[in-house]
Amino acid sequence: MLTNADLERMVDTSDEWITERTGIRERRIAADHETASTMGTEAARQALDAAGVSPDRLDLIITATVTGDMSFPSTACLMQAALGAGNAGAFDIGAGCTGFVYGLSVASQFIETGTYDHVLVVGTEKLSVITNWADRTTCVLFGDGAGAALLGPCDPDRGILGFELGAEGTGGDLLCVPGGGSLRPLTHEGLDAGEQYLRMNGREVFKFAARALSDSPARVMARLGISPSEVAMLIPHQANSRITEAAIKRLNVPSERVYSNVDRFGNTSAASIPIALSEAVGRGLIKDGDIVILTGFGAGLTYGTCAMKWVG
């Protein structure tokens, strides 16, 4: 665990600044031997155990991550091997922090068409390896973690009711890791310039996020005829409590029905929504038949919302 007090000793920042501007108090940092695939595998095992489904019954594994173990093979393939899910196809989704919502929407297509019965969607990130620990404008924000969900068939009026996927690719440079890809393969000079680290224009991403986090769920709710009072739990991407507060004011969903754990985990990118979902379910805050809305935004820029009637 890395607290704000720890960060005060690393960069020119303060607990007061971080708490007031972001709501974050601490974040989890993975051990050296842990990776996106090992954390994702652990989350997947917990999801499979909870559902009572053995790995060999998995049809597909979709892993959302921006910090995969390697460029290739995909982290989903590494997890398929670690889980012993030999009957499953496996691929990664790169949609930044919105990756889990993108993954759910893809998974639901396979279930709805009757193609597959068991699709695992995982969000897993080891952001600590792309964090520049000397840059106070970003290093206070992020943490490591993983979460997973297993999708299967259910009655047509339950499960995933609808979704929206969006992107504003013109804002791609606002949040990126510039080096290490085909555009700028890593060189000694690139490493010295920190091109391997995440870079962000925080103010511009903030404006985009506040807009996306209210407009996208509002559109999905309007399309599906869901009123704010019917929402049992809204789970936004956990990036910054100020972004969430601004968005929910406009959405009219009462704050006690908006899940938040950013104070304990920081921003874990694609893992943030499944971690929050798993906590909310574990705490008994989501019951069978509840309307649950997941909504995220992130690098790309991307945004997305998924509305569901909970089965379980």
Ligand code: UT7
């Ligand atoms: O998953 C998507 C990921 N991205 C996000 O969600 C980020 C969205 N953006 C944000 O959350 C906010 O923009 C931040 C939390 C990153 C920054 O908050 P802000 O209120 O937009 O601050 P700012 O960037 O406007 O900076 C205000 C001041 C600056 O000093 P000057 O130029 O006014 O003297 C910064 O240098 O705060 C300074 N500052 C800090 N001070 C202490 C920036 N970072 C820190 C820090 N500690 N860690």
